[in-house]
Amino acid sequence: MIEAVQLTKRYGQTLAVDNLSFTVQPGRVTGFLGPNGAGKSTTMRMILGLDNPTAGSVRIDGRTYRELDRPLRTVGALMDAKWLHPNRSAYSHLLWLARSNRLPARRVNEVLDLVGLTAVAKRRAGGFSLGMSQRLGIAAALLGDPGVLLFDEPVNGLDPEGIVWIRRFMQSLAAEGRTVLVSSHLLSEMALTAEDLVVIGRGRLISQGSAAEFIERSSTSTVFVRSPQLAKLEAALVDKGFPVVTEGEGLQVSGARTEVIGDVAAAIGAVVHELSPQRGSLEQAFMRLTEDSVEYHTGLGDAVVPEGK
Amino acid sequence: MALLDVERIKLFSTRAPWWCMVLAAALTVGFTVLLVANAGTTFPLAVSTTQFAYNFGLMVVMVMAALAITTEYRFGTIKSTFQAVPNRTAVLVSKTVVVALLAGVVGEIIAFACWGVARLMKPDADLAIRTASDWRNVAGVGPVYFGGAILALGVGMLIRQTAGAVSIILVWSLLAESLVGLVPTIGVKIQAWLPFNVAGHFVNGDEPATGGVQGRGAGIDFAMSPWVSLLYFMGVAVALLVIGIVVVNKRDA
């Protein structure tokens, strides 16, 4: 379990992380979501003891990172796939990491096998493609068979095959009972990967809880309804207090579920030809939520995304 | 012990140290060959002459030591390292032990290689190592490389960037310490306390002028004996290392 308490990090004038408290539970993938510059990487570096918090603390199973003995056995992390010496072979890279935590050299071969890099183990890591570097980073994270895993934007720049591989991999790690925290700036990606979400913007906590709930809550749902007695139905719905907008041959009703609209129609004896829930895109919902907390505004505002399904 | 092993693997699994060692040996021995070939009546050969070029190797070995830490910052491996071993002091001390020991061994090999080459080239010259001063002349090169590596590591920890750290080390040891001598009256007095001059005093002893060649430290009136000079040089190097370690512990990785 990871527990951050009032974590704060200031770089000169920039408040990168602002009084952030959250917990990450074992046995499930937790998404760490926020727009660019929200402070995700900074928070993860503080979890790993690389950056010192300006205030607050973060603990792993009750201990700070620096208190961990041979920490690779407790926490594995993939922060940046390019954190390796380009002229060192994948094998040597993993070997020195293993030695540092007194893990057997046999483990190096095991994790290389696990991520499918055995054939290129002796090649210099600088020549690896991004996907291969990413796999090597994951191998390094898994060296000590840790119970807690951190991944910072692991799918960035990967092709669809690589994305699916990493997604499955993280889910299988969580299924084994490990604590998995994975950061991303894409809600749509997290919707497919994570069960829990910690959402931040400008270093501050926006929301923490189940991913499904967050998506449900944050995406405005409307219901599209068509009926031969449209005017009558519209009046009845407005009467019930639901905002209604005419669209083509039907109505867009906000804030009501399909059941409610069906009941209203039945009550006034209106025939219904279509009753379909519409969902705004996840990205729109996410942008709306983090609007005030995005560091770099494009100035394009909401005009860019056409209303979609 | 595990950490020494880690730093050894890290050092030897990249090419830079190998290149540096070859370059250090080639430059130093090569220059010695030139010098010995030109030795004659105006410029008699002595044991100390065979070590005249030790500074070339020292520069390269210090660059190697600085690289050992700055490339870790350059490629982000310092973050992986501190993630694997949060005790930064232990990591940096281990790195220093491995790199400085290697530098010292390289220094000894180069020193005796230079002496050996000179003997082969001029079998008639009196190049036997007899006195304590002769021994210090030749075998003293290793300890100076050892100290130089420690100093360079300290600078590397403080500066982090390869270009910056290497420039400082080279300008300091090659230029700054000599140029101070240009300051009237006190210049020479200050020079007697600058670490690379003092290290030269340890190697060369009280006769810095070797034959017709002006050795490093010629004209400087050193206050310390050769062995105290070595201690002084080591002291400066270790002080820089300690500052480096304290700063690395304070700063974000």
Ligand SMILES: Nc1ncnc2c1ncn2[C@@H]1O[C@H](COP(=O)(O)OP(=O)(O)OP(=O)(O)O)[C@@H](O)[C@H]1O
């Ligand atoms: N070492 C540093 N020195 C100064 N400022 C920093 C440093 N690291 C991060 N910042 C600043 O802190 C803020 C948070 O950065 P961080 O990299 O944590 O964001 P992020 O959520 O990981 O973003 P991204 O999605 O782009 O990776 C940014 O404003 C960034 O410029």
Ligand SMILES: [Mg+2]
């Ligand atoms: Mg980031």
